[in-house]
Amino acid sequence: MISTEVLSGETLPPQEAAACGENPDLGRNKVDVKDLDFFYGDFQALKKINFSLARQEVSALIGPSGCGKSTFIRILNRMNDLIPSCRVRGSVLLDGEDIYGDMDVTELRTRVGMVFQKPNPFNMSIFDNVAYGKRMQGLRSRRKLEELVEKSLTRAALWGEVKDRLKKPALSLSGGQQQRLCIARSIAMEPEIILMDEPTSALDPIATGKIEELIGELKMDYSIILVTHAMHQAARVSGKTAFFLLGELIEYNDTKTLFTNPEDKRTEDYISGRFG
Amino acid sequence: MENKRIIFSEALERVRHDILAMSSLVEEGLGKALSALQNNDKELAKTVREGDAVVNTMQLTIEDAAVILIATQQPVARDLREIFTILKITVNLERAGDHAVHLAKTAIKLSGKASFRAMGRLERMVKTGQQMIRACISAYLKQDAEAARQAAAMDDIIDGEHKKLSEEMLRLMKKRPELLKKALRFLHTSGDLERMGDHITNICEAIIYMIESRHEELNE
Numbered sequence: 001m002i003s004t005e006v007l008s009g010e011t012l013p014p015q016e017a018a019a020c021g022e023n024p025d026l027g028r029n030k031v032d033v034k035d036l037d038f039f040y041g042d043f044q045a046l047k048k049i050n051f052s053l054a055r056q057e058v059s060a061l062i063g064p065s066g067c068g069k070s071t072f073i074r075i076l077n078r079m080n081d082l083i084p085s086c087r088v089r090g091s092v093l094l095d096g097e098d099i100y101g102d103m104d105v106t107e108l109r110t111r112v113g114m115v116f117q118k119p120n121p122f123n124m125s126i127f128d129n130v131a132y133g134k135r136m137q138g139l140r141s142r143r144k145l146e147e148l149v150e151k152s153l154t155r156a157a158l159w160g161e162v163k164d165r166l167k168k169p170a171l172s173l174s175g176g177q178q179q180r181l182c183i184a185r186s187i188a189m190e191p192e193i194i195l196m197d198e199p200t201s202a203l204d205p206i207a208t209g210k211i212e213e214l215i216g217e218l219k220m221d222y223s224i225i226l227v228t229h230a231m232h233q234a235a236r237v238s239g240k241t242a243f244f245l246l247g248e249l250i251e252y253n254d255t256k257t258l259f260t261n262p263e264d265k266r267t268e269d270y271i272s273g274r275f276g
Numbered sequence: 277m278e279n280k281r282i283i284f285s286e287a288l289e290r291v292r293h294d295i296l297a298m299s300s301l302v303e304e305g306l307g308k309a310l311s312a313l314q315n316n317d318k319e320l321a322k323t324v325r326e327g328d329a330v331v332n333t334m335q336l337t338i339e340d341a342a343v344i345l346i347a348t349q350q351p352v353a354r355d356l357r358e359i360f361t362i363l364k365i366t367v368n369l370e371r372a373g374d375h376a377v378h379l380a381k382t383a384i385k386l387s388g389k390a391s392f393r394a395m396g397r398l399e400r401m402v403k404t405g406q407q408m409i410r411a412c413i414s415a416y417l418k419q420d421a422e423a424a425r426q427a428a429a430m431d432d433i434i435d436g437e438h439k440k441l442s443e444e445m446l447r448l449m450k451k452r453p454e455l456l457k458k459a460l461r462f463l464h465t466s467g468d469l470e471r472m473g474d475h476i477t478n479i480c481e482a483i484i485y486m487i488e489s490r491h492e493e494l495n496e
Contacts, residue, residue, distance in 0.1 A: 261489040
């Protein structure tokens with residue numbers, strides 16, 4: 001059972017802690033991954049991964065192509081379920097609840113949003129892109145949808161640029177704007193975690209800078225996991241960095257430590273560019 | 277295929293070579309200044325300043341190369357620590373070079389022979405300083421933290437000589453006030469050489485930081 005530390009040093013189960021006025025989430029990780037193995041058929045893509053993500057924290061995942069970092073974040077909202085023959089062993093806890101247990105996958109994907117490498121707005125208006133998810137959930141009130149769209153676009157630092165053309169096609173936006181629109185679409189679902197899989201690799205440095213600033217803003221409200229090949233992006237925006245290699249999590253450390261004094265020689269070789 | 281970062285490694289190797297050359301020039305300047313002082317050779321003393329101008333230029337050249345490496349190669353971890361160590365080595369070597377110039381100025385200003393004992397102490401300080409420079413740059417090139425600690429330990433010899441020379445000069449000033457000016461000059465020169473030892477100690481501390489990623493205070 002997950003318990004919550006209280007000031008006295010004693011531990012109480014979350015329900016009792018809540019009854020005593022304690023925040024049951026206090027001190028608890030948002031995500032806890034324990035001894036996770038993942039297989040595509042016979043191929044083991046991830047080996048004994050132990051990972052945790054605190055609330056309001058940005059964790060960056062780095063590592064060479066094929067090391068398992070994208071596979072790992074796809075596990076966190078069960079996107080790999082769509083691939084036949086994939087198999088998961090170990091546990092992935094979201095707020096202490098096993099996401100591969102009884103949790104409804106639609107609910108999971110509402111709580112864990114995803115932004116992909118290439119901006120993928122739907123072929124509809126800017127407004128409809130952001131409103132899409134909540135409409136699907138049955139929200140019909142025009143006023144509430146307008147509020148949602150404005151709030152989400154503002155949060156994604158895009159409102160000022162698009163507020164006068166919400167009816168225009170989303171595909172008319174620039175690449176950087178499209179990516180922020182995808183972030184707004186994700187935010188509109190009021191997720192708790194946002195997974196970002198190389199969200200700036202298709203963007204120019206200005207658009208990249210905006211997304212990075214946005215990540216800094218978003219972490220006030222969300223926990224974020226960012227997969228990136230840009231080592232300095234990991235160094236700039238994350239509090240913790242995980243280095244994956246050949247399906248193993250080699251080192252998960254404070255970003256400052258990992259980039260100045262990594263504990264594992266393989267991490268040092270990789271971040272110094274002496275690995276291949 | 278293993279990636280060894282050849283462009284970065286080769287550029288770093290050139291900078292290391294330049295640091296060795298810069299340190300040799302500082303060492304040479306100290307030797308010349310000492311010789312000028314011992315032999316009352318004002319012409320030789322003047323050449324120390326010329327050598328120091330080259331040292332100053334080398335400092336800037338090496339620092340420019342280090343800044344370019346940061347900007348273009350984005351070093352991290354140990355590589356980044358080495359770049360910062362390079363910047364600390366150059367700034368402290370440059371200061372050591374300035375102390376050679378101060379020593380040479382003393383040689384120019386000093387009229388007549390200095391006392392044998394005082395000269396002996398200055399000689400020991402300078403020669404120890406030269407050994408420290410050689411040892412610490414060797415420790416840098418070999419990436420040897422223990423050798424850097426041993427190099428810094430030699431600073432005790434310089435400090436000891438400075439302390440004894442200061443006491444002797446104070447006694448001399450009291451006993452023979454007509455030698456006050458000369459004694460003061462020796463006192464200042466000795467103080468300069470003592471600080472030179474501190475600069476080389478700073479280099480040793482930077483080398484330990486580069487290798488072990490921790491700040492260690494040497495010769496507290």
